[in-house]
Amino acid sequence: MPMPNLTVLRTYALKPNPTDLPSSVLFCHTETSLTIFDAYPKAMFHFLVLPRVIPPTTTSELMSLRSLLAVEKERAWGIVEMLGKDAEQVRGMVEDEMVKRYGFKWDIWIGFHSVPSMEHLHLHVISSDLISPALKNKKHYNSFHPKLGFFLHLKDVLSWFDSDPSYFDMMSGLKKDQYEPLLKExxxxxxxxxxxxxxxxxxxxxxxxxxxxxxxxxxxxxxxxxxxxxxxxxxxxxxxxxxxxxxxxxxxx
DNA sequence: GTTCTAGAAC
DNA sequence: GTTCTAGAAC
The missing domain is CATH 3.30.160 (Double Stranded RNA Binding Domain)
Structure with a gap:
């Protein structure tokens, strides 16, 4: 059984030229982010928006949402905000595709997993149908349930920056023990x-x-x-x- | 993150 | 007997 590569997202994010990536992987990119097709989509549409590694920000700061929220607030905010803007562009493209394929559009969720499984920060852009052969178990489903709490909507994460510093500090800890049990609900x-x-x-x-x-x-x-x-x-x-x-x-x- | 599979659940 | 879950992967 081949051991899966949990750091592959970082190798993508480090590409000086994202267009080197196969078209089966890369959906689109900007100066600051790239968007890839999730290799195991958990819905009809499922993309990951990754921040590219641009100094002074380092790969270790971009390891996860938790590590990013530990850097200076202003710089962390800038990266989350940038990912959100690029994710909204992706949302628009997905909605166009929904209309083209099905004649109507449905909800698209944009957010982070509170406890990620793969290294390098990634923002999920996923359609709300949650219909996919790759959605196979409770953990898969609960990790995207929009009201359970494991899936952190981008809007909520951005709101932490505007709230009391004590609230920001509490939320940005992203303690495994607090979130992982939700997957078993x-x-x-x-x-x-x-x-x-x-x-x-x-x-x-x-x-x-x-x-x-x-x-x-x-x-x-x-x-x-x-x-x-x-x-x-x-x-x-x-x-x-x-x-x-x-x-x-x-x-x- | 996935695959595989033992044995629990039905 | 079959379906389904959940833990190991050297």
Missing amino acids: DLVCWECDKAFKNIPALKTHLQGIWDERVRREKNRLEKKRKRDHEDEEAAATQTSLPSNKRVDTGDAS
């Missing part, structure tokens, strides 16, 4: 709070939510298509109001 649907006995049952539920969403969106698009079609006909016959504002007179003509 019972399986609960993040959307409807229903509990599940095991992962296969939860995955069936998530798939059901998705199938229902697709069905509703199809109906919506079909209704809109019909409305627009009627409006075209109405315009052709000089009827003034769009069909969705018209009062039904029961006139069949």
